[in-house]
Amino acid sequence: MDDYTLPSTIWDIIVLGTGVKPSLLSVALSRAGKKVLQLDPREYYGATETAFSIDELEQWAKSPLPPFSHIGTERIGEITRPRGYTLALAPHLVYWGSSLLELLREVKMTSSFTWQAVGSWWVYLPEPAMEERPATGIGGLLLDAGVKAVKAAAAVKKKGGWNKGRKKRKDVDVDTEASAAASEASKPTTEATETQSPAGPEAPEVTLSDLTAEATSTAPSGSTLRKLGTFREVPCTFEDVAFSPDLQDRDRGYLGGFLRFLMKCADPTDVKHQEILQKNSETSFSEFLSSEYPLPTWTIASLHSLTLLQTPPAETKLKDAVQALITHLTSIGSIPDIRSSAALTIAYGGSAELTQVWSRGTAVSGGLNVLGRGITKIVGDTVTLSNGEVVTADWILVPEEDPETHETSETESTTEATTKATNSTVSYTKSIHLISSPLNPLFTRKLETDRIPPNAAVLTFPVGSLCTSAGLTNTAPVYIIAHSSATGECGKDESVLYTSTQILKDDGGYEFASAAVRRVLEEIGSDGNGTTPEVKFVCRYTQKFPVGDDEEEMVAQETEEEEEVKGRIVKIKGMKGGLAFDEGTVESCKRVYERIIGTKEGFLRMTEQMRRQYEEIEDQ
Amino acid sequence: MSHPRASTQSQRFAQFKLVLLGESAVGKSSLVLRFVKDQFDDYRESTIGAAFLTQTIALDETTTVKFEIWDTAGQERYKSLAPMYYRNANCAVVVYDITQSSSLDKAKAWVKELQRQANENIVIALAGNKLDIVTGDPSKRAVETVEAEAYAKEAGLLFFETSAKTAQNVKDLFTAIAKKLPLDQPGPRGARPGAGGRGVDLKGGMAAQQQGCNC
Ligand SMILES: Nc1nc2c(ncn2[C@@H]2O[C@H](COP(=O)(O)OP(=O)(O)OP(=O)(O)O)[C@@H](O)[C@H]2O)c(=O)[nH]1
Numbered sequence: 001m002d003d004y005t006l007p008s009t010i011w012d013i014i015v016l017g018t019g020v021k022p023s024l025l026s027v028a029l030s031r032a033g034k035k036v037l038q039l040d041p042r043e044y045y046g047a048t049e050t051a052f053s054i055d056e057l058e059q060w061a062k063s064p065l066p067p068f069s070h071i072g073t074e075r076i077g078e079i080t081r082p083r084g085y086t087l088a089l090a091p092h093l094v095y096w097g098s099s100l101l102e103l104l105r106e107v108k109m110t111s112s113f114t115w116q117a118v119g120s121w122w123v124y125l126p127e128p129a130m131e132e133r134p135a136t137g138i139g140g141l142l143l144d145a146g147v148k149a150v151k152a153a154a155a156v157k158k159k160g161g162w163n164k165g166r167k168k169r170k171d172v173d174v175d176t177e178a179s180a181a182a183s184e185a186s187k188p189t190t191e192a193t194e195t196q197s198p199a200g201p202e203a204p205e206v207t208l209s210d211l212t213a214e215a216t217s218t219a220p221s222g223s224t225l226r227k228l229g230t231f232r233e234v235p236c237t238f239e240d241v242a243f244s245p246d247l248q249d250r251d252r253g254y255l256g257g258f259l260r261f262l263m264k265c266a267d268p269t270d271v272k273h274q275e276i277l278q279k280n281s282e283t284s285f286s287e288f289l290s291s292e293y294p295l296p297t298w299t300i301a302s303l304h305s306l307t308l309l310q311t312p313p314a315e316t317k318l319k320d321a322v323q324a325l326i327t328h329l330t331s332i333g334s335i336p337d338i339r340s341s342a343a344l345t346i347a348y349g350g351s352a353e354l355t356q357v358w359s360r361g362t363a364v365s366g367g368l369n370v371l372g373r374g375i376t377k378i379v380g381d382t383v384t385l386s387n388g389e390v391v392t393a394d395w396i397l398v399p400e401e402d403p404e405t406h407e408t409s410e411t412e413s414t415t416e417a418t419t420k421a422t423n424s425t426v427s428y429t430k431s432i433h434l435i436s437s438p439l440n441p442l443f444t445r446k447l448e449t450d451r452i453p454p455n456a457a458v459l460t461f462p463v464g465s466l467c468t469s470a471g472l473t474n475t476a477p478v479y480i481i482a483h484s485s486a487t488g489e490c491g492k493d494e495s496v497l498y499t500s501t502q503i504l505k506d507d508g509g510y511e512f513a514s515a516a517v518r519r520v521l522e523e524i525g526s527d528g529n530g531t532t533p534e535v536k537f538v539c540r541y542t543q544k545f546p547v548g549d550d551e552e553e554m555v556a557q558e559t560e561e562e563e564e565v566k567g568r569i570v571k572i573k574g575m576k577g578g579l580a581f582d583e584g585t586v587e588s589c590k591r592v593y594e595r596i597i598g599t600k601e602g603f604l605r606m607t608e609q610m611r612r613q614y615e616e617i618e619d620q
Numbered sequence: 621m622s623h624p625r626a627s628t629q630s631q632r633f634a635q636f637k638l639v640l641l642g643e644s645a646v647g648k649s650s651l652v653l654r655f656v657k658d659q660f661d662d663y664r665e666s667t668i669g670a671a672f673l674t675q676t677i678a679l680d681e682t683t684t685v686k687f688e689i690w691d692t693a694g695q696e697r698y699k700s701l702a703p704m705y706y707r708n709a710n711c712a713v714v715v716y717d718i719t720q721s722s723s724l725d726k727a728k729a730w731v732k733e734l735q736r737q738a739n740e741n742i743v744i745a746l747a748g749n750k751l752d753i754v755t756g757d758p759s760k761r762a763v764e765t766v767e768a769e770a771y772a773k774e775a776g777l778l779f780f781e782t783s784a785k786t787a788q789n790v791k792d793l794f795t796a797i798a799k800k801l802p803l804d805q806p807g808p809r810g811a812r813p814g815a816g817g818r819g820v821d822l823k824g825g826m827a828a829q830q831q832g833c834n835c
């Protein structure tokens with residue numbers, strides 16, 4: 001690209017970088033009629049959210065630049081077509097209720113992607129862990145009648161909410177209410193709160209022992225909580241709680257009570273529960289649970305896994321956990337194709353696909369993308385590019401913490417003045433394992449009513465469940481996001497395991513990841529003939545992420561001589577390090593957009609011409 | 621997958637991503653327009669960014685192939701976009717204009733890039749377009765058929781001389797590609813898997829939701 005001169009030297013906006021946020025801003029501003037130049041000094045799209053082939057990963061590993069460090073790759077098995085893979089640095093989960101999906105639906109962009117469902121959450125729980133209980137808590141401070149609550153919930157579960165659309169059980173006299181269930185099914189999930197009130201007159205009485213008996217007798221049907229070796233499916237609906245064979249009646253009560261508590265917290269008008277949350281906002285998740293809902297330790301780990309938070313339950317703030325759990329619980333049961341699922345993943349590289357589709361959206365609406373070109377100097381509205389070209393722009397959007405695109409910092413004092421004190425960051429160790437088996441058991445339907453199987457799954461290793469050769473045990477959970485080949489990321493008889501943990505390399509982070517992957521292969525990958533699948537390729541790396549609030553660092557370059565300095569630099573913060581797509585992304589991009597365009601209205605909306613083309617394709 | 625393999629079913633359906641590459645004005649968009657809508661336009665505007673279209677063809681009584689077609693813009697300014705389009709592509713049509721010899725050089729450069737960067741088992745076809753012009757006036761020919769054919773053979777490409785204007789060889793070009801694509805053994809980034817891998821339908825979900833909200 002170095003030889004290529006730009007068709008114009010005057011731009012409305014220069015966007016530096018092709019990660020998720022710069023790409024979204026680029027296409028949104030371009031669709032708003034602005035003349036956008038999107039640059040990236042890298043030779044590929046996606047920046048820190050990109051996806052690589054094996055060849056590219058190996059190349060990338062050779063010269064790690066912040067926010068990446070300690071990158072290592074290893075080819076173990078035979079790889080016949082290394083360029084055929086699409087391995088994601090950001091295989092984000094996208095919750096059904098996320099603001100990203102809301103935006104994409106609004107602008108009719110969902111069909112630009114292939115979506116696969118994330119199936120169940122599995123927790124690694126060896127037998128001894130199942131016995132463990134915390135020292136008895138105080139209990140019952142908030143809980144009015146746990147057991148009664150879950151009974152009522154299980155009895156009315158057909159009424160919609162978290163369990164809507166699920167296959168009914170014969171003991172819960174369903175047919176009489178089938179039509180009611182159908183009409184309720186389209187209502188918003190918050191309805192479920194209502195169903196918690198004492199069961200209606202026609203709700204049949206079901207005793208807990210009935211539920212348990214039923215659960216055991218129908219366990220093989222696959223519609224109750226499943227077990228894969230030592231991995232247990234996480235109970236996350238009232239039905240799961242009612243039917244889990246691993247729970248004792250009193251646990252069922254507590255767990256049901258906690259789920260009910262979460263539903264109330266999800267309602268911003270429920271003053272009592274907002275207050276409880278407020279009061280306990282700094283309390284740890286495990287402390288709160290063991291005092292209010294004294295559940296077995298494994299249940300706490302199990303529930304915590306649904307949060308996808310990297311901190312151990314004892315260091316996870318209640319408010320963060322509750323927030324994440326509400327997201328999960330309000331999403332589950334809403335996907336028409338697969339009711340047992342709460343989240344989706346974008347095929348062909350997760351968030352990398354977003355960066356590609358959005359970057360090319362910039363071009364389609366008249367902008368220009370140039371790879372292999374960065375910025376070396378910004379003075380006012382005048383920008384010097386890495387090939388020496390000088391252009392001007394009214395606005396310049398640059399990533400905040402990204403040295404590859406940050407050649408500006410060593411230049412003019414005007415730009416240096418804009419660099420505020422850096423926010424704190426957090427590092428996670430990650431790995432990408434290519435597996436020689438499709439790991440089919442992870443990608444089978446949970447419910448008979450699921451029209452499609454999931455093609456992703458989450459596995460969690462709770463604190464203390466893994467051990468290194470040096471005898472260290474993991475002090476934080478280790479997560480694995482498993483992807484089947486239907487994500488387009490690997491070959492048909494393969495799968496990809498993406499791991500993530502906050503335990504750093506020096507504390508055994510990489511070893512824990514390997515140990516976790518080995519567990520999965522031994523327990524889920526074995527084909528029954530005693531052969532265990534192997535890891536064909538692995539890439540391990542450490543990545544630094546921003547933490548803290550979502551406010552963009554907005555710096556207007558207004559000096560005394562305003563006439564001279566027209567340029568405005570906006571610093572764009574990177575995405576957070578969560579396993580789910582950073583919920584603040586859309587809103588923070590809208591804020592930047594508003595700053596430039598004057599309103600958030602119309603963000604990413606199709607132009608008239610695009611609408612016509614879209615309708616044409618729809619007609620086909 | 622818990623599903624029967626596509627090959628054991630009586631009906632086979634495969635979906636492939638196809639990308640068109642080549643210099644500006646060689647007729648990429650015209651070829652697609654002919655293939656998808658059986659139309660031709662003497663005054664086509666140069667493509668901005670890229671255009672997306674789909675076309676389904678029946679290979680035989682039991683096999684249907686759907687092409688997701690990315691028609692890229694040939695102008696130099698869009699060069700940075702190309703990698704996105706050939707990423708994950710199952711097949712590519714590299715187009716040149718048989719009345720412009722420089723356009724074959726450009727096509728060769730694209731083939732080289734594809735063979736170096738794209739998926740290893742990508743099926744590439746070379747199309748020498750605007751055949752109607754030389755049929756009318758042989759002196760307009762700038763690239764000899766034998767020359768291009770020899771190159772295609774050496775590089776392992778399918779080869780056709782086409783006319784988007786008269787439709788000559790256009791259908792044959794796409795059919796030949798479909799026949800060469802591996803229907804049963806999709807590799808990485810290969811044919812989209814059958815029912816077992818169909819993605820989540822978000823539109824259905826959206827329609828259902830809108831109904832829910834509008835009441
Ligand atoms: N005679 C003749 N003219 C053709 C043929 N195919 C395309 N053209 C004409 O060539 C011109 C360019 O065609 P396009 O299809 O727009 O070319 P393109 O390759 O898509 O160009 P870009 O979008 O700029 O990359 C148009 O005026 C077409 O009418 C053909 O087969 N025969």
Ligand SMILES: [Mg+2]
Pocket residue numbers: 648649650665666667691692693694
């Ligand atoms: Mg065109």
